[in-house]
Amino acid sequence: MSILTEPKIDSHCHVLEPSRFPYGETASYRPSGQEMGSAKYFQEVMACYxxxxxxxxxxxxxxxxxxxCLLDAxxxxxxVFKGIxxxxxxxxxxxxxxxxxxxVIGLAFNPSLMGFDFYSNIEPLLQRLKQLDMWAQFQVENDLLLDFLPMLSRVDVKMMVDHCGRPNxxxxxxxxxxxxLLALGRxxxxxxxxxxxxxxxxxxYPFADTRVFTESLVREFGLKNCVWASDWPYLKAPYRLDYGPMLRTYESMFNADERHQLMWSSAKHHFGF
Known part of the structure; x- marks a missing residue:
């Protein structure tokens, strides 16, 4: 079976439809063109793969x-959909x-964009998430995760980290x-x-320089605590990205059984699909 025809759950993607749900006047970045995509169109993409x-x-x-826009989808x-x-x-x-x-099963925190100071007061919010058995999702980069470890050691909230931790x-x-990040996995x-x-x-593409990081994450987290995601429709992408070729990058990294765990079973278990 080809990776393109194996059943999958996409664990990180966006819908943007400003014609129905206009961006806020204070939005610092306004996605346009290829960066946009409605839920209806994304379901067509999903069906293809x-x-x-x-x-x-x-x-x-x-x-x-x-x-x-998220809640409407x-x-x-x-x-089909759950949300962060x-x-x-x-x-x-x-x-x-x-x-x-x-x-909605959790909240997104984006220190890679907003910085740590913007989130320095979220410990009470993490406590509320824990109380409701919801996820805290962090998009960090470089060493930003270190700033959050003290509060995360005090609040045992369900936590996931975006995009391999975006290492340098x-x-x-x-x-x-x-x-x-590897220690959290262990x-x-x-x-x-x-x-x-x-x-x-x-x-x-095909991102050969990321392999050593991916392999380290899979080794320390185990595939049961790893999930696959497309990041569609590729906001702020530095060059053209497409769903099919992006999927192909996983074909040489994981065999069929491993892909089934990464792309189906893990997300089904963690997110309740």
């Missing part, structure tokens, strides 16, 4: 804490419960932030998304 379910992530770009296809929302750091427990009732390739696998404290190669590769 045997992707049965998807975890939609609210984008900081364009929408920030406006989750209307889930409501229109609740058997972007919310104010002081959101109430009751508001979180409402999000959960609408198919020049610093190698020994860099402190990446070593901290301790069974997190799930990591084996994705986002274009965000940290320096050589481009």
């Amino acid at each position: 045997e992707v049965k379910h998807a975890l939609l992530v609210g984008p900081n770009s364009g929408y920030a804490t406006d989750n209307r 889930i409501a229109c296809a609740p058997e 929302a972007v919310v104010p750091n002081d959101i109430s427990l009751e508001a979180l419960q409402q999000f959960k009732s609408q198919g 390739l020049n610093a190698g696998v020994s860099q402190p932030g990446f070593q901290a 301790e069974g404290r997190a799930v990591v998304k084996i994705s986002g190669f274009a965000k940290f590769s320096q050589v481009g």
Whole structure:
């Protein structure tokens, strides 16, 4: 069976439809052209590649804490989609419960864009997520993960890390932030998304320079705590990316049984599809 026809769950993708859900006036970045894609169109993409379910992530770009597009997509296809929302750091427990009732299973924190200081006060929010058995999803880069470890050691919230932790390739696998991520894997404290190669590769497709990082993550996390994600529709991509060729990069990295675990079983288990 080809990777293109194996059943899959996409664990990180976005929907952006400003014609129906306009971007906020204060949006610092407004995705356009190839960066946009409606839920309806994304379902056509999914059908082409045997992707049965998807975890939609609210984008900081364009929408920030406006989750209307995300919630509309889930409501229109609740058997297909679940969501990760972007919310104010002081959101109430009751508001979180409402999000959960609408198919949102966690919140996205994006220090790679916003920095640590923006999130320095989120420990009470992490406690609320733990209370509701929801996920805290972090997109860090370089050594940013280190700043969050003290609060994460105090709050045993369900945690996942985007895009292989976005390491600095020049610093190698020994860099402190990446070593901290590997330690979370060894301790069974997190799930990591084996994705986002274009965000940290320096050589481009098929991203050969990311392999040593991917292999380290799979070894320390185990495939049961790794999930695959496309990152469609590739916001701020430095060059053209397409769903099919991006999928092909996994074919030489994992055999069929490993791909079934990474691309199906892990996400099905962790996210309740």
